[in-house]
Amino acid sequence: MENEARLKTVLDNMPILFFSLDPDFKPVSWNHECERVLGYSFEEIYSDPSFSFQNLLSGKGEGETTDFNTQLLNSDFKNWELDLISKEGKSKLVSLSNISSEFPLFGSTKWFVGVDITRTKEIERELKSSLKELSDFQTALNAVSIVAITDKFGTIIYVNQNFCDISGYSRDELLGHNHRIINSGYHPKEFFIDLWKTISKGNIWKGEIKNKAKGGRYYWVDTTISPIMDGNGKPYQYLAIRNDITERKETEDKARHAENNLKILQDRMSPHFLFNTLSIIHSYLQTNPGLADSAILMLADNYRFLMDQANQQLVPFDIEWEFMENYLQLLKLRFSDFLEVESEKIGNFKQCQIPPLTLQPLVENSYIHGLRDRKGKGKITVKASIENGKALVTIRDNGKGLKEGNIYSRSIANISERLKFYLYDSDVKIENHPEGGAIVTIVFNALKN
Template sequence: MRETKIVFFKYIAVVLGLFLALDIFIQYQLYQRYRNDQKLSVYHQTAAIRAQLEKEVNSNLLLIQGLADYVSFHPDFSISELESYCQGMLFRSNLIMNIGVAPDYIIKYVYPLDDNESILGLDYRFSPELWDKVKEVHDTGKMVIAGPLDLVQGGRGLVGRAPVFVRSNEYFWGVVSAVIDLNQLLVNAGLSDLPNLDVAIRSVDAEGVDDAVFYGDPKLFDSDNSPVSMQVILSSGSWKIAAIPAGGWGIIPPGSIILHAILFLLALTICFTIYKIITKNAEVEMVKTNLSEAQAIAHLGNWSLDLLTGKIWWSNEIYQIFGLVKGEYAPSKRIFFSELVHNKDRKFVRDTYIESMNSGEPYSLDHRIVRPDGDVRYVSSRGRFSYDVNGKPIRAYGTVHDITDRKLIEEELRESKIRFDHVTEKLSSKFVFFSHTIDGEFIRLSKGFTHLGYGSPEGGIGRSWTELFDFAPESLIIAEKNNARIISGKVESTEYEVEFTTPDGQDRCVSVYAYLAYDFELEKNVVEGVVLDITDRKAWEERLKILTRAIENAPVSVVITDTKGAITYVNPYFCKQTGYSKKEVIGGNPNILRSGEHDDSFYQDMWETLVHGRTWRGEIVNKKKDGSFYWELASISPVYNEKGEVVSYVAVKDNINDQKELERLKADVDLIMRHDLKTPLNGIIGLPGLLRMDDNLTEQQHKLLKTIENSGKKMLHMIEMSLDMFKMETGKYEYYPLQIDIISVAKQVIDHCRSSISAQKVQVELVASGNANLDENLFVWGEERLIYSLLSGLLTNAIEASPSGEKIIVEFKQDDNTLISIKNIGVVPESIRERFFHKYVTHGKASGTGLGTYSAKLMADAMHYDIKMQTNDERNETVVGFEIPKERPE
């Protein structure tokens, strides 16, 4: 249909194009002729106006010139003579309004005198606006026309002035003038009655320059209007006339619309004829195409055989069915039976064909064919024969239907039934397939029925399900309601769960999936479906509910996220603790709880632990919705699926605000006690000094008092260091660096550690490198007390870790910065290497507290020193060193 429309529109486009071109050509010719006729008509009317204007103006100018001639011959005229002459002029012309005579440029005579007294005595020489024209009359000796002008007495007029020369032009006598009524002039020229013509007139001076338009619309002179122009020749100067038809030039010639209509009807007639021809051809082609398409869709072809000539005709689909190309294969009866029919079906097909021809009955049979490519297909052949008057067969015809797909479906149905039987048998402990009538009487049951505790399926056939199963009351109502919905057609299928008690007393729960189907064997609707035993699943669901209730009511926060960190679940206690609702956090990120109290490395360590499949435990400060902070003891663990893949993370967090508050109070109390111990300790330190001032003391007593004083000072130093360490931990320590000789401090530390060195049986050696020299001072920025404690703690730790008989090396290296390192034999255990400087980290020491390296790190950080630990298993040594900046820190 679409191709037919395309062909039709192509022809229509050609026809319309030809008629359009013909119409344009004819209309153009008509337009040109019409335009020329208009031009000629306007030209004739304009020429008449021009002639009339020239006649009226020139005739009146001749009267004025006659007056000038009269005066030149009668310069001594009397008033009565002049009035008589002027009266005659006005009688001969209805255009002249008044006449003036100006001897020696002064107007002394006016006719008529009424309403013109004001111009008597006018001297042209003293009137700048008139003198130029009057002087032109004198200079040229010819009549000069001025105007059109606006007249004082109203209206517009032309002023004609003629020179007067007397005594045979021996001298200039003066000027005679007359006013011509312009409005009456235009009426006399016929301009007052032009219904079919628009006219405009403009004056042209003696030199041919256009002046203003004094009649009509100035736009008529525009070249865009294509006016007809004519020149009105006057005795001095001229006028120009422009004229066009009233309303403009016509563009639609007379008869144009009729011609359009005739051409349109002619084109429409031709198009309709073309449409009928194309439509009829298209219908024929469509019938052929539809037949061919129908055969292709149905895989059904038709054929005919002329038994007299042996000529066979096949439709296109016959070629498709047999896998042949039309034009490359000539069908014949012999080739059909010997090559195309399957060799195992040839005899059957041939016998059926001959039997039908002899009996005159139609034949129908299914058989196989073999395509040239070896593909075997199934076809259904139907045919019959035509006979002449003598009963002799003369023609055979029929159809061939490709039924391969149907045969394959039948085969698949057989296989499906076998597979269904296998499923119902192999999964009989899980599924029960059933069919029952509208009344509930079972007509089919699979082997799974046995596992429900009701014996063999045959025992349930013929019995109603309401009679067979001992349903719980509420389950019976559910089952009856859903069956009624299916049977009534309100739903196509239904799914519901019911509980019942088996004959052996077991409570079971099943899920029923049912739908309404038509049973072709019984020829009525039945209910079919499957029953799934979900007793075990229900038990697991109940356990899951208990677990869910436990989490929902737990007094700890529980948060579950996916692998990308998006929150998928929070329990009510989380909402109570944080102030956020579930709606606000689900889909969000736990980052909304970040307080800013932990640096990025804290969270990085947390994620690295989780990514490696380990559980992270630790204390964390989080922020509630209202902005307040709170402490939590958190445990975050990955959750794995059956494949061992991490699918989510679960965090269990307990609020430890109260515990943290107790720790803070304990620290405050500890700080107060340390501070208050200094007061009595100062008395203890000062008392031995007073006692030693007594001269009655023995040497032994002096030593004892000195020992007491030194012990007190040492205890005071320890208390002060403890207070400083607390300040460093809380970030409140104020650091005041000075220039300290670190080699001198190191030697003091070694002297004070002599007893430990001897007890451990090790050696301590000082080594210098770079610009350092042990015999000179090595000044660095720091606090002597902190440097002393730092070196003392690191050296003590090295002494305790070093095996007996080994050497401990303390190296001083000075380049740009100063590096002090303490090296001992032995390695740090691998379990604490990453946490070497952490608080309470110790290993293998019965009396170790894990505060030595922690305090060393605090003091190094307070003085802006970079402290590091390196341990080497191959060399079996450990080096702890700190680098001191050269410049004084802020």
């Protein structure tokens, strides 16, 4: 008896529903968990002769009909999920099992154990709903955006199909690498240093990036990089969402470059330049008619170039070089007593192309900003050569050199931008020469673009 009382105390206080029913489905044993979940005390149901377990059924349970299945009492170790109604009218989903009748306990052979799984099912439904929403969001995102996830070191651990399509790389070629695999070389190192400083602090970075696809094609993406935090509030992954804006950027660049070309063309065709050149030619008609004739032909060739070639995106390098040399000779003609010019081209440039009005404005820039106010005789030297598949052009003057903070004139800034756009691997650099004056260096791919 003492052991039986101890056992009953244990069963009464178990954190699971534990009860027994008589043949009329009336509870004859009802532990505290039953009272907590369903709201009825054992005294209430025991003292109510009309109370039956069937009163708790809200309808059909999983696999059951609305009517209570009488086989419930005659089966062994069967499991059900029953939707029960508590005293407060709330629905309680209970996972229920019966205990074999071969093991009678406290005079009853129909015992049941159950677990309240109401909250578990609610969480399950919420989770399924959240997963469905997340799946729908991912589907929508993947349909329109380029998505990648990296670890905290920048190693790519996930890419969607759009990333593969636009970059030209397969998923296997991208995973395990970092984004340097698509680096175009367009942005300076400081650009990416600032990017990493931002996201490593847990902040979102937004910007436009120019990338290079596997096949060599360049493309622009509007990029948002969002850090994913660990439990300590530190970034451990980075989610990058990009949208292709190549077409818009190319349209903007073409419009800007067309405007720059127009400004340069207007400068070259200015009445001031033409008047000064014609004045010099007129003076030579009396003293050196042959030189005057040559100057007229050079001037005509220059204006023919401006009319025929200046609006092209790219022209053969030899044609651009000839235009620049004609300008050099006209410049020397105007300032023969104060200016010396020299040009040299070494190598075969037949496969080279370059944006028109690239070299001549740089020569003019050397004269205006380097030599015009110089005392004594000035000199401009232009050299072009091909080295290791790269075309190298230098324009040097022996003028006053560069003043700090005034490195780029409008011409040099425009030319640098146009070269970057049309010749992606190009570079323009201007600096003071160790022997005095300034030197502009242009490097670009010697193969035809």
